[in-house]
Amino acid sequence: MGTILKTNDLTKKYDNKVVVDNLNIEIEEGEIFGLLGPNGAGKSTTMNMICNIVRPTLGNVEFLGKDFIKNRKSLIDKLGYIPQDLAIHGNLKAWENVELFTSLYGIKGAELKSRVEESLEYVGLLEKKNDYAKTFSGGMKRRLNIACAIGHHPKLLIFDEPTVGIDPQSRNFILEKIKESNKNGATVIYTSHYMEEVEAICTRIAIMDNGKIIATGTSEELKKMVVDDTSSITLEEVFLTMTGKKLRDY
Numbered sequence: 001m002g003t004i005l006k007t008n009d010l011t012k013k014y015d016n017k018v019v020v021d022n023l024n025i026e027i028e029e030g031e032i033f034g035l036l037g038p039n040g041a042g043k044s045t046t047m048n049m050i051c052n053i054v055r056p057t058l059g060n061v062e063f064l065g066k067d068f069i070k071n072r073k074s075l076i077d078k079l080g081y082i083p084q085d086l087a088i089h090g091n092l093k094a095w096e097n098v099e100l101f102t103s104l105y106g107i108k109g110a111e112l113k114s115r116v117e118e119s120l121e122y123v124g125l126l127e128k129k130n131d132y133a134k135t136f137s138g139g140m141k142r143r144l145n146i147a148c149a150i151g152h153h154p155k156l157l158i159f160d161e162p163t164v165g166i167d168p169q170s171r172n173f174i175l176e177k178i179k180e181s182n183k184n185g186a187t188v189i190y191t192s193h194y195m196e197e198v199e200a201i202c203t204r205i206a207i208m209d210n211g212k213i214i215a216t217g218t219s220e221e222l223k224k225m226v227v228d229d230t231s232s233i234t235l236e237e238v239f240l241t242m243t244g245k246k247l248r249d250y
């Protein structure tokens, strides 16, 4: 297994303010890679640059060994992005939402129909396929958002804070599905400010603050950077020690 995604000095400035600062990360095929950081750290801006939605001020992204901006057409269908802000249409039925997004990748006819059913089934919404998205709960909308991003069978799945503001049942369901997708062969990038989620599902974690990656490793390795006895410290305390800040307010 090789590198699936690499960022080279990835940088974004808005009005001369650097929000992503010279980011160099390398993700191996088969990983669930966690990007952990507090509000405003630059996680979504990083994901938007990785997904070719926001243009970097400097640097580039290599996806499957090729420059992603230059090879967008041939690479875009290898990626599935579940953005932080819901990208679904309330006035369309669940199946129509999934069909709309899946058809963007050139999938048609009977194949499209079966991919729509398969995606809705995967997120547990097949029985609700004829309901309008606007009637869904927060957790169901999140799950529909995921269904919209998987119908084209991407190799790399990127989740930007998929569990914020939803009920615990939907939250656990989503985390289980992410692990299942990974077992079925997808590489995953998972962005969150919930360290317990990142610790539970990620094979490797990058800690981000103020636009910079300040440390990368397994949860155990990150703890080792701060103390010898890793059983005595949580990831939250590692973050606090490294930055002098809390990840979030409780």
Ligand SMILES: Nc1ncnc2c1ncn2[C@@H]1O[C@H](COP(=O)(O)OP(=O)(O)OP(=O)(O)O)[C@@H](O)[C@H]1O
Residues within 6 Å of the ligand: 014, 019, 037, 038, 039, 040, 041, 042, 043, 044, 045, 046, 084, 193
């Ligand atoms: N389009 C934009 N124009 C100007 N500033 C922006 C823009 N998008 C993001 N920013 C700023 O960049 C910084 C990083 O934002 P970003 O959304 O990437 O952080 P985040 O880590 O995803 O935060 P959160 O956990 O709240 O989602 C913030 O200070 C934000 O205000």
Ligand SMILES: [Mg+2]
Residues within 6 Å of the ligand: 043, 044, 045, 084, 160, 161
């Ligand atoms: Mg964000």
